[in-house]
Amino acid sequence: MADGTLAVVDEVPWERVVSEVGRGPAGELRRGLRRLVRKGREATEEDACEPFDRMSYGYTVRATGEGAAMATILLPVLVALAGDPDLGCRTSFVDDLVGLYEEVAEARPEDVDAGWREAWERHAPAIGALLVDPDPAARRAALGLAGGIGGLLERWRGEKDPAVRLTVLLALGTAAAESEDAGAVERVRAVVEEVLRTGAPVMRVAAVHAWAAFEPRVAVDRSDLLVEVVCDPDVCFGDVWYVPGVEGAFTREDVARWAARLFEDEPRTELAFALGLLAEARRTGNAPVCREALDAVWQVLVVLPSAAAAVLPLAGELLADPDDGVRYRAVHLLAVLGAQAAPYAEELAALVDDPGEAWLLEGTVGDHARWALTRIGDERGLPGLVERLCAPYQGLWSRGYVMSDPRLPEVEEVLAPLGRYAEVLAPAVRAALVEGGPLTGVFLRILAAWGPAAAPALPEVVALLGDPRYALQAVDALVAMGPEVAASAESAVRDCAVLDGSAHHHRVAWACWRLGGDRETALRLIGAAMSDAEEPYHGPFHLLGDFGPAAAPYAERVRRAMEHGGDWARPKAAVALWSITGEAEPSASVLEGCLADVAEGGDFYGLFREALRALARMGTVSPEARELLRTVRDSDRRLSTYRDYRAFLDDELIRSAIEEVLALP
Secondary structure (H helix, E strand, O other), X not given: OHHHHHHHHHHOOHHHOOOEEOOEEHHHHHHHHHHHHHHHHHOOHHHHHHHHOOOOOOOOOEOOOHHHHHHHHHHHHHHHHHOXXXXXXXXXXXXXXXXXXXXXXXXXXHHEOOOHHHHHHHOHHHHHHHHHOOOHHHHHHHHHHOOOHHHHHHHHHHOOOHHHHHHHHHHHHHHHHHOOOHHHHHHHXXXXXXXXXXXXXXXXHHHHHHHXXXXXXXXXXXXXXXHHHHOOOOOOOOOOOOOOOOOOOOOHHHHHHHHHHOXXXXXXXXXXXXXXXXXXXHHXXXXXXXXXXXXXXXXXXXXXXXXXXHHHHHHHHHOOOOOHHHHHHHHHHHHHHHHHHHHHHHHHHOOOOOOOEOOOOOOEHHHHHHHHHHHOOOHHHOOOHHHHHHHHHOOOOOOOOOOOOXXXXXXXXXXXXXXXXXXXXXXXXXXXXXXXXXXXXXXXXXXXXXXXXXXXXXXXXXXHHHOOOOHHHHHHHHHHHOHHHHHHHHHHHHOOHHHHOHHHHHXXXXXXXXXXXXXXXXXXXXXXXXXXXXXXXXXXXXXXXXXXXXXXHHHHHHHHHHHHOOOOHHHHHHHHHHHHHOOOOOHHHHHHHOOHHHHOOOOOXXXXXXXXXXXXXHOOOOHHHHHHHHHHHOOOOOOOOOOOHHHHHHHHHHHHHHHHHHOOX
């Protein structure tokens, strides 16, 4: 077959292929294709990518630009490569044919290259032959060419290979979910019902997946079957479970992960399934499935606060599990639950030096145990904490993680709340500031969060006033320390490196005043910056509130920023206006207007939290706003747009702020 494929390559009218496109000329593509064919069975997926990567058309048939015409010209080569039984990477080209077929099916006729349909019809027999190719892998890859439910049912009736039959079954479910033909869907339902009655265990699980694709409730009704089969050590998945468009067979744990996703639109149902799966996997000693079940538990806990009641004791029990990946996930669950994990302080303290890791997840069991201890206020998490947090930033300064997976928190998020332990932590922080590096700005923000407790680091912070990269953050840290701690730094602040940029003069003047310097100079410079700024919301209006009634000449500018500024501006301008005028209105009404979105199920959490802070400072809240806040407080959802550990931190901060406002007289 190699000679025949080479002949097809040579027959391409290369003179019609644009000579220089993308990363290489057409001649190089031809030579690359010939090298690929000569490799025969030794050719790999990487080999398949190399020649076609030289062209920029990307197999598109859209009738815009040169790429579409080239895709049409090169179709014979693609068909020959896909049909060559002596080519080791042929399924890669079958996948490409499927992609082209699906692209054309979704496109308007006028958007497809003029010569494409005729070229496809000319090669239709060879393309259709892929569906009955002797190679099961080629047949699986070609299922997307079957032409919908009718073609897939034909393949179902004619297919004997168990691995291909399972893939056909899954494809039937997907096709039924996309079909508007009730009769065709009913035929698919008959197939999956029959498999559920008479099929082998793995096929029955696949039937649940296929049926749930177009009738999701089926997964709930068959959840016990899913747990039983997935955890049965006598059932083998790796030889038969292939998914359309996915390279390689699914393992048992892959199937477990897929099964949990059947319930992702119903978190409480997903939690019940995951807990059942976990219990059975533990009984049968299947650690990989335990890990997948815990990942499913995590996905629920990150959106559903009420799940903590079931998760907390389970995570505590799993701290002693022999599998590193299970312990890792368990300790992370306890860490994000914060104070609720206090009953497991002893077990967590025993794990601070545990080197266990989870594949592709960041940090060690011990790292997460340290964080968990700090979250519950246990000082046993403090020794070595700063050093371990800094470790990922050493050397090449890189971290790798997926945002929705368990991972280490950012340094600032761990240390900023620990001001009460500043005396213990300050030596390591000071050393890090002296050493310099990518975390310098982070440590300055941490010191600002600690406020007066950061006093031991005063010399290191003052030294950074001369570095234009960090001077403004150093100024903020000194202001947060307050005049009792940092008054001696006022002259150094006045001469700090940022004065080279006149835009920061007013901010530095404000900082000098806060450290005991001249108030009138600060007010004059901030007022001038307000007057020079563009309307309606530019300028340092948020600083004017510190001056109270003395800033009255600028009250109207602040009012306009409150009424016409963006979401970030309104809460700050509202509280500044209240501070200047001493009047609750209109500031309180503007702030309370920022609460409705979240109360109605929206996700403007940042604006919501800023409004809560401002209302707490003003000390006033209306009955209507109280009712909105009670609605939010009583909702069973994480008050955050994040879906990792930050969801818990945001949720805690917002719920605490809600309680603070509701406690107002």
